[in-house]
Each structure stands twice: as C-alpha cells, then as structure tokens.
Amino acid sequence: xxxxxxxxxxxxxxxxxxxxxxxxxxxxxxxxxxxxxxxxxxxxxxxxxxxxxxxxxxxxxxxxxxxxxxxxxxxxxxxxxxxxxxxxxxxxxxxxxxxxxxxxxxxxxxxxxxxxxxxxxxxxxxxxxxxxxxxxxxxxxxxxxxxxxxxxxxxxxxxxxxxxxxxxxxxxxxxxxxxxxxxxxxxxxxxxxxxxxxxxxxxxxxxxxxxxxxxxxxxxxxxxxxxxxxxxxxxxxxxxxxxxxxxxxxxxxxxxxxxxxxxxxxxxxxxxxxxxxxxxxxxxxxxxxxxxxxxxxxxxxxxxxxxxxxxxxxxxxxxxxxxxxxxxxxxxxxxxxxxxxxxxxxxxxxxxxxxxxxxxxxxxxxxxxxxxxxxxxxxxxxxxxxxxxxxxxxxxxxxxxxxxxxxxxxxxxxxxxxxxxxxxxxxxxxxxxxxxxxxxxxxxxxxxxxxxxxxxxxxxxxxxxxxxxxxx
Amino acid sequence: xxxxxxxxxxxxxxxxxxxxxxxxxxxxxxxxxxxxxxxxxxxxxxxxxxxxxxxxxxxxxxxxxxxxxxxxxxxxxxxxxxxxxxxxxxxxxxxxxxxxxxxxxxxxxxxxxxxxxxxxxxxxxxxxxxxxxxxxxxxxxxxxxxxxxxxxxxxxxxxxxxxxxxxxxxxxxxxxxxxxxxxxxxxxxxxxxxxxxxxxxxxxxxxxxxxxxxxxxxxxxxxxxxxxxxxxxxxxxxxxxxxxxxxxxxxxxxxxxxxxxxxxxxxxxxxxxxxxxxxxxxxxxxxxxxxxxxxxxxxxxxxxxxxxxxxxxxxxxxxxxxxxxxxxxxxxxxxxxxxxxxxxxxxxxxxxxxxxxxxxxxxxxxxxxxxxxxxxxxxxxxxxxxxxxxxxxxxxxxxxxxxxxxxxxxxxxxxxxxxxxxxxxxxxxxxxxxxxxxxxxxxxxxxxxxxxxxxxxxxxxxxxxxxxxxxxxxxxxxxxxxxxxxxx
Numbered sequence: 001x002x003x004x005x006x007x008x009x010x011x012x013x014x015x016x017x018x019x020x021x022x023x024x025x026x027x028x029x030x031x032x033x034x035x036x037x038x039x040x041x042x043x044x045x046x047x048x049x050x051x052x053x054x055x056x057x058x059x060x061x062x063x064x065x066x067x068x069x070x071x072x073x074x075x076x077x078x079x080x081x082x083x084x085x086x087x088x089x090x091x092x093x094x095x096x097x098x099x100x101x102x103x104x105x106x107x108x109x110x111x112x113x114x115x116x117x118x119x120x121x122x123x124x125x126x127x128x129x130x131x132x133x134x135x136x137x138x139x140x141x142x143x144x145x146x147x148x149x150x151x152x153x154x155x156x157x158x159x160x161x162x163x164x165x166x167x168x169x170x171x172x173x174x175x176x177x178x179x180x181x182x183x184x185x186x187x188x189x190x191x192x193x194x195x196x197x198x199x200x201x202x203x204x205x206x207x208x209x210x211x212x213x214x215x216x217x218x219x220x221x222x223x224x225x226x227x228x229x230x231x232x233x234x235x236x237x238x239x240x241x242x243x244x245x246x247x248x249x250x251x252x253x254x255x256x257x258x259x260x261x262x263x264x265x266x267x268x269x270x271x272x273x274x275x276x277x278x279x280x281x282x283x284x285x286x287x288x289x290x291x292x293x294x295x296x297x298x299x300x301x302x303x304x305x306x307x308x309x310x311x312x313x314x315x316x317x318x319x320x321x322x323x324x325x326x327x328x329x330x331x332x333x334x335x336x337x338x339x340x341x342x343x344x345x346x347x348x349x350x351x352x353x354x355x356x357x358x359x360x361x362x363x364x365x366x367x368x369x370x371x372x373x374x375x376x377x378x379x380x381x382x383x384x385x386x387x388x389x390x391x392x393x394x395x396x397x398x399x400x401x402x403x404x405x406x407x408x409x410x411x412x413x414x415x416x417x418x419x420x421x422x423x424x425x426x427x428x429x430x431x432x433x434x435x436x437x438x439x440x441x442x443x444x445x446x447x448x449x450x451x452x453x454x455x456x457x458x459x460x461x462x463x464x465x466x467x468x469x470x471x472x
Numbered sequence: 473x474x475x476x477x478x479x480x481x482x483x484x485x486x487x488x489x490x491x492x493x494x495x496x497x498x499x500x501x502x503x504x505x506x507x508x509x510x511x512x513x514x515x516x517x518x519x520x521x522x523x524x525x526x527x528x529x530x531x532x533x534x535x536x537x538x539x540x541x542x543x544x545x546x547x548x549x550x551x552x553x554x555x556x557x558x559x560x561x562x563x564x565x566x567x568x569x570x571x572x573x574x575x576x577x578x579x580x581x582x583x584x585x586x587x588x589x590x591x592x593x594x595x596x597x598x599x600x601x602x603x604x605x606x607x608x609x610x611x612x613x614x615x616x617x618x619x620x621x622x623x624x625x626x627x628x629x630x631x632x633x634x635x636x637x638x639x640x641x642x643x644x645x646x647x648x649x650x651x652x653x654x655x656x657x658x659x660x661x662x663x664x665x666x667x668x669x670x671x672x673x674x675x676x677x678x679x680x681x682x683x684x685x686x687x688x689x690x691x692x693x694x695x696x697x698x699x700x701x702x703x704x705x706x707x708x709x710x711x712x713x714x715x716x717x718x719x720x721x722x723x724x725x726x727x728x729x730x731x732x733x734x735x736x737x738x739x740x741x742x743x744x745x746x747x748x749x750x751x752x753x754x755x756x757x758x759x760x761x762x763x764x765x766x767x768x769x770x771x772x773x774x775x776x777x778x779x780x781x782x783x784x785x786x787x788x789x790x791x792x793x794x795x796x797x798x799x800x801x802x803x804x805x806x807x808x809x810x811x812x813x814x815x816x817x818x819x820x821x822x823x824x825x826x827x828x829x830x831x832x833x834x835x836x837x838x839x840x841x842x843x844x845x846x847x848x849x850x851x852x853x854x855x856x857x858x859x860x861x862x863x864x865x866x867x868x869x870x871x872x873x874x875x876x877x878x879x880x881x882x883x884x885x886x887x888x889x890x891x892x893x894x895x896x897x898x899x900x901x902x903x904x905x906x907x908x909x910x911x912x913x914x915x916x917x918x919x920x921x922x923x924x925x926x927x928x929x930x931x932x933x934x935x936x937x938x939x940x941x942x943x944x945x946x947x948x949x950x951x952x953x954x955x956x957x958x959x960x
Contacts, residue, residue: 318891318896318897319888319891319892322891322897323888349877352873352874352877353874353878355874356871356874357874357947357950360947378866381870382844382866382869382870383844385870385873385877386840386844388877389837389841389873389876399810400807400810400814403807404807409809409810409897409898410896410897410898413897413898459845459848462845463849466845468846468849
C-alpha cells in the first residue's frame with residue numbers, strides 16, 4: 001500500500017515538473033499534494049505491521065479494492081488543492097474515472113485547466129491501465145483469486161508459475177511491453193502533427209483505453225492521421241498484453257491459446273465499423289471517407305471501451321448508439337486494459353447456450369464447450385455465468401438508484417453502462433462531448449462505485465460486503 | 473413434399489394434431505357465435521365464414537395429410553408439434569377480426585390474435601365502443617385457451633398419444649420442478665383443466681355478483697384466469713368499479729400460482745401451498761414490491777390508501793403477468809415505469825398460466841450465485857442448491873442460465889429492431905420486455921398506456937415473435953428454425 005502511495009507521490013512530482021516547464025502559476029498546491037501523498041506513503045511503509053510476504057485470499061480481495069480506492073483518494077488532492085474542483089465528490093469521481101480507465105469527466109470546460117492537471121488526469125489512466133494488467137496477468141495468478149481464475153486458465157506457459165521469481169519476471173516483461181507500446185504510439189502521434197503535450201496525454205489515455213482528452217470536443221478536432229493512429233492504439237489496447245510479448249518473442253505456438261478471442265475481437269470491431277460506416281453515410285450525409293473514418297475511430301473506442309469521442313455521437317441515430325452500448329458491455333480481451341465483460345466470457349456464454357440447445361435434442365450427448373479447440377472446464381463456465389448475472393444485477397440496481405435520484409432514464413442507462421464497462425461517455429446529455437457535471441451528488445457516488453466494481457469484475461468488490469468475509 | 477417431411481420427423485402426426493386443433497378452435501368459436509346470435513351484433517357472418525375455413529383446413533390436415541399417422545414420437549416431434557400449432561392456429565384464428573372489420577388491416581388482426589393466444593394482452597383495438605360484443609368475447613376466449621395452451625388440450629383429449637406426452641408437456645408448459653398431481657400425465661392435465669375451469673367459473677360468478685353484466689364478466693374472467701389482460705373497455709380496467717378491480721387483483725394473484733398448488737388448495741390442503749418455497753418467494757416479492765411502490769407514491773404526495781391500492785394492483789398485475797392496469801394516481805413519476813420494468817423480469821410461478829422468467833428460475837439463480845460467493849471464500853466447500861429440500865443438479869442450473877441469457881439476447885435484438893423503427897430507447901425496451909414476458913400493456917413516459925396501433929408492420933411482426941418466444945419459453949420456437957433440427 002505504502003509503496004504505491006510513494007509511487008503516486010513521485011508521479012505527482014513529475015506533474016510538478018510539467019507545471020514548472022510550462023511556467024504555470026499554481027504549482028505550489030500541486031507540490032503540497034505530492035508531498036502529502038509521499039509522506040503518508042512513507043509512513044505506511046515504515047509502520048506496516050505486515051512484515052511477512054504471505055497474503056491470504058481474503059487479504060488479497062481487500063488489498064485489490066483498497067488500492068483503487070486509496071489511489072483515487074490521494075489522486076484528488078491536486079484538484080482540491082489547486083481549487084479547480086471545489087467539492088470532494090467531483091474530484092473523487094474524476095479520479096476514480098481516471099484510475100479505472102473509464103474516462104467520464106465532470107469538467108464542463110477542460111481546456112481551461114492547467115497543463116499539470118491535464119497531465120495528471122491522463123497519467124492516472126495510464127497508471128490505472130498498467131495496474132489492472134499487472135493485477136490480472138501477474139499478481140492474481142500467483143494468488144489464485146477465484147473470480148479471475150479465468151485468466152490464469154487462459155494464459156499460457158511461464159505466467160502460470162507461482163514462484164516469486166516468475167511473478168517478478170512477468171511483471172518486468174509486461175512493463176516493458178506496455179512501455180514499448182506507449183512509446184510507439186507517442187512516436188507516431190508526435191511524428192504526425194501533434195505537439196508534445198497533446199501527443200503524450202492522448203497516448204496515455206489511448207493506450208490504457210481510458211479516454212480522457214485535453215479538449216472539450218475530445219479527439220474530434222485532431223487531424224485524420226492522428227485519429228487513425230489513436231484508433232489503432234485503442235484497438236491494440238483491447239488486446240491481451242501477453243500476446244504482444246509472445247508475438248515479439250516468436251512464441252507462436254503459445255499464441256494459439258488466445259487466437260479465437262483475438263479473431264472474435266477484431267472481426268467484431270471491423271464488422272461494427274462497417275455497419276456504422278454505412279449507417280452514417282446514409283443518415284448523416286457524410287461522404288464515404290469521412291463516414292468511414294468516424295465509424296472506424298469510434299468503433300475502436302467502443303470495442304476497447306476507451307471512450308474517446310470522434311464526433312457528436314448524440315446526433316447519430318439511436319440504433320447505432322444502442323449497438324455501441326451493447327458492444328461496450330462485451331468489452332475487449334481478457335488481460336488487456338479494456339473493461340466490459342471481456343470477449344472470452346461472451347464466447348463461453350454463447351457456446352454454452354448453443355450446447356444447451358443441442359442437449360435438448362440429444363439429451364445424452366456429451367459435448368463440452370470448447371475454446372481454441374480446448375474444452376473449458378465447468379467451473380469456469382459457472383464462474384462466467386455468475387459474473388454475468390452479478391454484472392447485470394449491478395447495472396439494474398445502479399440504474400434504479402440513478403433514476404430515483406432524478407436522472408432521466410436514457411441518460412441513466414448510458415451513464416451506468418459507460419461507468420461499469422469503463423467506456424465513459426453515456427447517452428444524451430452525458431454522451432458525445434457531454435459530461436457528468438450536472439449529475440446529482442449521490443448519482444456520482446453510485447457511478448464511481450460502478451466504475452470500481454466494473455474494473456475489478458464485481459465479485460472482488462462485493463466480497464467485501466459479505467458479513468462472512470469479516471468473520472474470524 | 474409429404475415424403476420429405478415424414479423422413480426428418482413424424483410429419484403426419486404433426487399434421488393430424490394440427491387438424492385436430494383447428495377443429496377444436498371451430499368448436500370454441502361456437503361461444504362467440506352464440507353471443508352474436510343473442511345480441512344480434514352483426515358479427516355472425518364473419519364468425520361463420522371463419523368456422524367454415526377452420527373446418528375445411530382442419531379436415532384437410534387431420535384426415536388427408538395426417539391420415540394413417542403413427543403415434544410414435546420423440547423430443548424432436550414434440551417441438552415441431554408445439555411450434556407448428558402455435559404458429560398456424562393463431563394465424564387462422566385471426567380471421568374473425570379481419571372479416572368482421574374490427575381490424576381491417578390483416579397484420580393488426582394477426583397481432584391481436586397472437587397477443588390473445590399467448591395470453592399477452594397487447595391490443596391494437598382503439599375504439600372499443602364499436603367492437604361487437606361477440607368479438608370481445610372471442611378475444612378473451614383466445615386468451616383463455618392460450619393460457620393453458622394448445623398442447624395441454626391435445627394431451628387431455630387426444631387419447632391415442634401414449635408414450636412421450638411428458639416431452640410435449642415440457643415443450644409448452646413450464647414445469648421446472650414438475651409437481652405432478654397424478655402419476656399419469658393425461659390425468660394430471662385433465663385435473664389442471666378442471667382447476668382452471670373451476671376458477672374461471674368462480675370468478676365469473678363473483679363478477680356477476682358485484683354487478684357486472686354478462687359479457688363483461690365473461691371477458692374479464694377469461695382474461696384474468698389466463699393472466700392475459702384483454703379488457704372489454706378502453707383504458708384496461710380503469711373505468712370499472714373498485715369492487716371489480718379488487719376481484720381481478722385477487723384472481724390475478726391466484727392465477728400466478730402453480731396450478732398444482734391450486735389443486736391442493738381446492739382439495740383443502742392449504743398447507744401444501746405454504747410448503748412450496750416458490751410460493752413463499754412469490755409472496756415475498758409481491759410484498760416487498762408493494763411496500764416499495766407504496767413508499768414511492770406516498771413520498772410523491774399521493775394519499776396513503778390510494779397509493780396502497782394502486783401498488784397492490786399494479787404489482788400483482790405485473791408479477792403475475794396479467795397485464796391489466798389502472799390510471800396512475802397523483803403526479804407523474806418516471807421511476808415507476810422503471811420499477812414496473814424491473815418487476816417484469818420476475819414472472820409468475822412455474823406451472824402457472826403466467827409468463828416471464830418464472831420465480832423458481834430466479835430463486836435457483838440467486839441461490840446459486842450466493843453459493844458461488846461462499847465457495848470463493850471456502851474453495852473446498854460443497855454447497856448444493858436446494859429447492860423444497862431437493863438438490864438441483866448443475867446441468868439443470870446451466871439450462872436456466874442458458875435460458876435467461878437467451879431471453880436477454882432476444883430482448884436486446886427485439887429492442888434494437890424497434891429502435892430502427894424509430895422508437896426511443898426506454899419505449900422499445902419496455903415494449904419488448906412486456907411482450908416477451910407476456911404482460912402486454914406498457915406504461916409509457918407519459919403515464920398512459922402505450923398504444924400498439926400506430927407501430928409499423930415490421931415492429932408488429934417483431935413483437936409477435938417475441939410474444940411467441942416468451943410463451944413457449946424460447947426453445948420450441950428456436951428449435952424449428954435451427955438447422956440441426958432439420959437434420960435427421
């Protein structure tokens with residue numbers, strides 16, 4: 001815990017550096033918040049009673065959830081200290097949205113913010129992105145948390161090993177992959193027509209499938225080239241990071257274990273882009289190249305649950321927006337920075353249904369659900385289904401709370417789906433270039449909770465609310 | 473042609489049963505003909521022509537196509553029988569609406585007919601004053617027939633079917649944990665019809681007693697016991713006396729209960745009712761929902777008594793999938809349609825005439841998810857899901873999961889088509905959910921019932937499909953459209 005806060009403090013110092021570089025007036029508050037975070041972090045490290053390296057399962061659930069909450073809590077300090085946000089709720093919402101790589105913002109006018117804060121917002125997403133990947137790909141397999149057993153089952157080779165050495169090796173490899181990707185995207189953006197600052201912030205938000213932009217109109221005013229680069233970056237961000245690593249190391253045989261998800265993910269992306277292109281061309285009077293560009297970029301943003309917005313999507317026809325909502329829920333691949341239910345789970349659900357159908361006809365046939373031509377164990381199928389229903393249940397409850405709080409039905413649906421999948425923009429007022437500033441306070445807390453629950457796959461978070469969890 | 477379909481499944485038997493069903497419908501049509509003769513409402517000609525068509529088609533299928541059919545059948549045939557009967561019979565029975573001129577548009581007539589037979593209750597009739605009384609009776613009668621279902625008629629009265637009736641039974645009627653009241657399927661089904669008939673007569677008498685006229689009592693009792701929801705007047709039953717509304721509420725509640733439990737109730741064994749976990753859950757859901765809705769209304773400034781009245785009525789109507797509605801008291805609250813929308817997912821008890829996902833499925837689901845959490849903390853623990861003390865097998869739970877997943881898929885797909893037809897988000901979700909759950913009327917964003925009449929034809933067809941899917945619990949309908957069922 002403490003180590004993480006120290007890390008966060010250091011990163012804030014980096015923002016101070018940015019502020020200094022751009023010669024902004026109010027870096028002092030920023031400096032203060034960095035120091036506070038650092039201090040708390042250091043205290044935690046030194047006074048930590050937990051000297052042994054052993055963590056049991058329940059601790060793991062607790063720590064995972066607390067990490068996100070604490071990061072967001074301290075992340076609010078710069079906003080509060082500089083006075084850009086005057087209440088705690090908004091700041092917490094913004095930071096939760098950052099660290100969960102959601103990308104929903106409470107700022108009505110982003111462009112007036114000091115550069116250091118803008119940088120901090122994007123950076124938080126970048127950290128959140130790498131955080132979830134680490135959690136899922138390196139740390140969880142070593143702990144064996146059940147709700148993620150999916151991942152450990154999916155991953156190939158060395159990642160499955162539970163020894164300490166292997167974990168740190170995995171962590172290192174993932175870091176390198178993530179960094180290389182980031183640098184690549186940054187190079188392409190900077191090499192294009194973007195200035196240093198907007199290139200780096202957009203890289204951070206894009207590669208982590210976050211979606212914070214530094215412009216009010218998100219990425220719509222960027223050049224076509226930059227938009228395409230970002231679209232590719234978003235598409236990449238929805239892919240399992242291990243795949244890149246294995247790909248570079250030419251371990252094609254191991255790649256096969258995720259091929260089906262990869263094809264499903266990419267095919268759906270292209271298909272959806274195609275449909276959207278046709279629809280936009282027909283209904284919005286965009287010419288074909290423009291329609292294709294908008295559709296391609298926006299679809300990439302949807303399937304990776306990134307949340308950059310390329311056009312005023314609230315003006316697009318409702319069925320398309322509805323499709324976007326559905327495909328947000330589907331999400332990217334497991335082991336990526338994207339949110340949603342994840343492609344793999346949806347595939348399992350789909351195949352399982354087909355199996356049940358077949359069994360009605362041939363009640364005695366034995367046909368397991370297969371993924372990548374390997375049978376999937378029943379435990380995983382049942383875990384997936386449980387998660388699916390817990391997910392749906394969360395959406396319904398949150399929707400209900402929001403509407404009770406006075407948000408309109410359409411907007412509430414968009415906001416809840418946007419929050420829980422980590423997409424960001426919703427429908428109507430909070431969709432497109434809109435923001436969440438006008439939401440009531442209680443709704444913002446509900447949404448922040450949805451973001452956390454969605455990011456940590458619901459079950460991890462709900463465990464903490466079971467009375468049994470705290471017994472003994 | 474005949475040769476072709478007899479090879480993939482026992483097509484002659486399907487034809488024979490279809491013919492039988494069409495002839496039975498002709499017999500049922502005698503009731504509105506009688507009403508028409510008595511009141512002289514000018515609908516006689518249309519009904520007679522329909523009867524003629526039914527008889528001709530029925531004889532054709534039964535005695536020509538289906539002659540010398542063998543009575544051997546398996547799972548596959550039971551899906552075919554169910555699917556074909558459920559598509560063809562409502563189509564033909566749409567004739568009266570069209571011929572009499574109540575619904576001059578044929579697609580409207582078909583919509584009304586399917587809405588009737590699936591006991592949904594969505595209506596495209598707009599001017600109730602000009603509708604002949606016999607047609608009103610026919611509408612409600614279709615609900616009454618569809619509430620129990622064609623297949624149960626077949627099982628009860630088609631004596632030659634021996635083995636495999638339980639396949640047929642489960643293809644149409646949702647018996648999840650089948651509590652048979654008699655070891656022989658035929659006898660079980662006959663007893664169920666008896667219960668059904670008794671309750672209908674009881675309700676009819678009570679309605680007459682509280683002062684309704686003959687036709688309206690008949691219509692209401694047909695449509696209530698079947699959890700259908702057609703009303704002989706515009707605005708559902710808003711304009712009826714409160715005593716009638718109360719009677720309707722009570723009988724909607726009863727018809728949402730498992731039929732076999734009602735049988736025990738009639739046999740004066742009310743303890744059996746309480747022993748059923750599903751029934752207790754049904755009560756619990758209704759009680760909690762009523763409480764919440766009442767609180768919501770009261771905080772919105774509606775008088776206590778009035779809000780309780782409204783809540784009880786609307787909650788029972790939605791959960792039993794009856795689908796009647798009364799006017800919403802007080803100011804408009806947008807949270808109420810959402811609340812009712814959520815309730816639509818529950819559905820009535822299994823083995824009742826109601827639709828929806830069904831209580832027992834949700835119960836199993838909840839219990840299973842709870843157990844999953846437990847096993848996550850204690851990975852070695854073995855905690856089976858139990859209903860009424862019986863362990864539910866995992867493969868069965870899987871079926872439920874699959875069912876609900878498909879339910880969602882069809883909802884989303886249907887809502888998508890409606891959106892393409894130009895409806896807004898909440899309307900299309902609401903309409904689809906209400907129809908797949910066989911509830912019917914939806915309370916729209918203005919607080920009034922939502923009108924189906926102005927929808928484009930495509931939307932109506934989609935809704936018809938959703939109603940059928942909901943009524944037959946998905947599998948029978950998908951089955952006959954999926955390639956693997958066409959293979960041998």
